[in-house]
Amino acid sequence: MEKTANILIIDDDPDFVEAIKAILENKSYNVSAAYDKNEGIKKINSEKPDLILLDIMMEKLDDGFTICYELKHNPELKKIPVLAISAITDETGLKFSIETDGEYFEADDYIVKPVRADDLLERIEKLLKK
Numbered sequence: 001m002e003k004t005a006n007i008l009i010i011d012d013d014p015d016f017v018e019a020i021k022a023i024l025e026n027k028s029y030n031v032s033a034a035y036d037k038n039e040g041i042k043k044i045n046s047e048k049p050d051l052i053l054l055d056i057m058m059e060k061l062d063d064g065f066t067i068c069y070e071l072k073h074n075p076e077l078k079k080i081p082v083l084a085i086s087a088i089t090d091e092t093g094l095k096f097s098i099e100t101d102g103e104y105f106e107a108d109d110y111i112v113k114p115v116r117a118d119d120l121l122e123r124i125e126k127l128l129k130k
Contacts, residue, residue: 017033054085
């Protein structure tokens with residue numbers, strides 16, 4: 001029997017978290033959630049999830065960047081894949097590409113809100129196989 005992946009969602013929008021949680025639990029993933037930077041960092045350290053879905057802009061505009069930076073510079077945690085999820089392109093006009101070699105923002109993949117369930121699940125599967 002295949003091991004079920006543990007996925008941590010870090011996002012300050014409870015409605016978005018519940019919607020994504022329902023999609024993932026329907027596919028038999030174990031899902032937990034954190035609603036701010038501090039709770040997210042605590043859960044990363046205590047749960048050691050198999051994958052993190054990370055909102056970029058939360059209470060502070062750089063919360064997602066900070067979490068990702070700390071994660072990817074921690075030898076014990078840096079192999080946990082991060083799928084960044086944000087509406088930042090709509091709000092700021094910024095664009096993200098994984099081809100930039102992650103100078104500061106070292107997420108493994110990036111998806112724009114609103115998220116399509118099939119696209120999200122496809123990206124999660126790909127990251128979990130790495």
